[in-house]
Amino acid sequence: MSFRRYSAIFRKEGLHILRDWRSLAMALGVPILLLILFGYALTLDVDRIPTVIYDQDGSPQSREVVERFRGSRFFSIVERQGDYREIIRRIDNSTALVGVVIPRDFARKVAGNEVAEVQLLFDGSDSNTASIAAGYAEALVLAYSSELRERQVIRRGAGKMPPPIDARVRVVYNNELKSRNFIVPGLIAVILMIIAALLTSLTIAREWENGTMEQLLSTPVRPTELLLGKLSAYFVLGMADMAIALALGVSVFGVPMRGSLLLLIFASALYLFGALCWGILLSTVTRSQLLAFQVALISSFLPAFLLSGFIFAIPDMPFVIQQFTRIVPARYFVALLKGIFLKGVGVSVLWADILFLFVYAVLVFALASRTMRQKMA
Amino acid sequence: MQPRNGSAVEVRSLVKRFNSFVAVDRVTLDVARGEIFGFLGPNGAGKSTTIRILCGLLAPTEGSARVHGFNVATQPELVKKSIGYMSQKFSLYDDLTVEENLEFFSGVYGVPRNVRPLRQAYALKMAGLEGEEHTMTRLLAGGWKQRLALGCAILHQPPILFLDEPTSGVDPIARRQFWDLIYAMAESGTTVFVSTHYMEEAEYCHRLALMYKGRTIALGTPAELKASHGPGATMNDVFIASIEHEEAESR
Numbered sequence A: 001m002s003f004r005r006y007s008a009i010f011r012k013e014g015l016h017i018l019r020d021w022r023s024l025a026m027a028l029g030v031p032i033l034l035l036i037l038f039g040y041a042l043t044l045d046v047d048r049i050p051t052v053i054y055d056q057d058g059s060p061q062s063r064e065v066v067e068r069f070r071g072s073r074f075f076s077i078v079e080r081q082g083d084y085r086e087i088i089r090r091i092d093n094s095t096a097l098v099g100v101v102i103p104r105d106f107a108r109k110v111a112g113n114e115v116a117e118v119q120l121l122f123d124g125s126d127s128n129t130a131s132i133a134a135g136y137a138e139a140l141v142l143a144y145s146s147e148l149r150e151r152q153v154i155r156r157g158a159g160k161m162p163p164p165i166d167a168r169v170r171v172v173y174n175n176e177l178k179s180r181n182f183i184v185p186g187l188i189a190v191i192l193m194i195i196a197a198l199l200t201s202l203t204i205a206r207e208w209e210n211g212t213m214e215q216l217l218s219t220p221v222r223p224t225e226l227l228l229g230k231l232s233a234y235f236v237l238g239m240a241d242m243a244i245a246l247a248l249g250v251s252v253f254g255v256p257m258r259g260s261l262l263l264l265i266f267a268s269a270l271y272l273f274g275a276l277c278w279g280i281l282l283s284t285v286t287r288s289q290l291l292a293f294q295v296a297l298i299s300s301f302l303p304a305f306l307l308s309g310f311i312f313a314i315p316d317m318p319f320v321i322q323q324f325t326r327i328v329p330a331r332y333f334v335a336l337l338k339g340i341f342l343k344g345v346g347v348s349v350l351w352a353d354i355l356f357l358f359v360y361a362v363l364v365f366a367l368a369s370r371t372m373r374q375k376m377a
Numbered sequence B: 001m002q003p004r005n006g007s008a009v010e011v012r013s014l015v016k017r018f019n020s021f022v023a024v025d026r027v028t029l030d031v032a033r034g035e036i037f038g039f040l041g042p043n044g045a046g047k048s049t050t051i052r053i054l055c056g057l058l059a060p061t062e063g064s065a066r067v068h069g070f071n072v073a074t075q076p077e078l079v080k081k082s083i084g085y086m087s088q089k090f091s092l093y094d095d096l097t098v099e100e101n102l103e104f105f106s107g108v109y110g111v112p113r114n115v116r117p118l119r120q121a122y123a124l125k126m127a128g129l130e131g132e133e134h135t136m137t138r139l140l141a142g143g144w145k146q147r148l149a150l151g152c153a154i155l156h157q158p159p160i161l162f163l164d165e166p167t168s169g170v171d172p173i174a175r176r177q178f179w180d181l182i183y184a185m186a187e188s189g190t191t192v193f194v195s196t197h198y199m200e201e202a203e204y205c206h207r208l209a210l211m212y213k214g215r216t217i218a219l220g221t222p223a224e225l226k227a228s229h230g231p232g233a234t235m236n237d238v239f240i241a242s243i244e245h246e247e248a249e250s251r
């Protein structure tokens, strides 16, 4: 390993990046474009969901639940109906997205300290809104439930009892229920992965296609020097992307940054390094810019987008696919970003994700470097 | 690097097979230091394959070759430090300027920083590219590109130069100028191993090998080769007669 040769490669690669203004514009512009596009358009926030309530019970307790829905900014009560069919009809013609049915025995069960239920109906055709609405509704019912419980505890003195109303909660750590806070960290993971893998996928293949690899091979340059020189140049570009995305996310989209910036930079560097090595590996194996680009696009974008937990929650996936997400680095990075951004947690909680990214980076680097040594011999 | 004793290039029964196809067939030759050695042959004769083996870019199937005293199969790293190579296809970076290409190759050849300005200035002058330092390489005309490629290959002052058809696709005047450079290199003590398929260029070499279907079918100085084919024979006659003889033999 000669520093002179390494730095020659690094500087040359830097010149290629600066000269190729189209790729440079793509590398720096795409993060901004994606963030704005997804940040604004894919906002999963749902306000004032049209809701029909069917209060079969008509008791003071059930009316209290209805008032809770009425008081929430997330729901807008269309009409209080006395009929199931009416709810279905309204959901069918989309004048309502949520139906709430409070069963006849609600008050009796609450009083009798049994598990009371509130039935929620959603328009599954808009599954995104539905699942968010479900989250809101469940949170609302749970809040009411725990309040009831407190009151009962106060009335009857201490003692364990089941929550009187059954509800599961999904919404945590995002108290304001802002989906943008989820989207931006996920987007950063996707953007970094795509940019890193795409740009590096071209770099070795281009040398083969232009015949410059032949010239390089006749010089004393070692494969490792070539690999590290190229990686370093693209690493600088990738970290610039990270900085842009971070600045945009915090300043324009107001995503809270509760954790350590240093940890964020370190985690990003690990993730980026692995992604860069992956692109170089593809480039080395295929020796074709077109093929490497296509494989890089599919293998970086799809897993990062679909399997990272960014858009689709991993616990909701089929078992087999859940297992598959374990080898997707973006999954760990999304977890890290959410942990650092939204929860403000540190290494003591996130060490496993960091460890995975580290192992992944080391493995792909070793593979890329071995492949390059073979192909260049 | 200390020059080694013996020939600059020593090739012994070199064979290169691609699957069952024999691209280089038992080639044996020696190139003395300071010599301009020509490699003449039609397309597909195996010139490039031989040169690539000698540069440590390709492993030989059988036989052995030493360049500057180093075994090409087992010491490619040392071979690469002792040679300059111009591949048949132009292979500098088009999106870098003349100066940036020179700086890059100074770096990968490990030229110390303090001598780089001197070496680069020399390469520029030799290639006749003074004043073009900031020109984008893609904008250079064919002959200039070739001279820049040569300039890039000599920055580390290699004792041996391998030039694979350096003048193909270049006009006759540029070709002549390029050969002046080759002579200048040889005069300064560099061994030049050059392939071509131009007959007239064969005459410029100190010694040459005629290559055909992977074999060396004739080897000697231009004068020797012509004399052996009777008085008044041209290089072209030698070439054709050698090939006919070879075809008759193999039948």
Ligand SMILES: Nc1ncnc2c1ncn2[C@@H]1O[C@H](COP(=O)(O)OP(=O)(O)OP(=O)(O)O)[C@@H](O)[C@H]1O
Residues within 6 Å of the ligand: B018, B021, B023, B041, B042, B043, B044, B045, B046, B047, B048, B049, B050, B088, B197
């Ligand atoms: N990597 C390879 N795999 C298979 N065959 C090859 C390979 N490289 C060269 N050949 C074959 O070996 C033969 C010799 O090729 P080579 O390039 O050495 O010829 P050449 O004398 O340089 O010809 P030209 O004047 O066209 O450059 C050709 O028939 C070529 O197709």
Ligand SMILES: [Mg+2]
Residues within 6 Å of the ligand: B047, B048, B049, B088, B164, B165
């Ligand atoms: Mg050739």
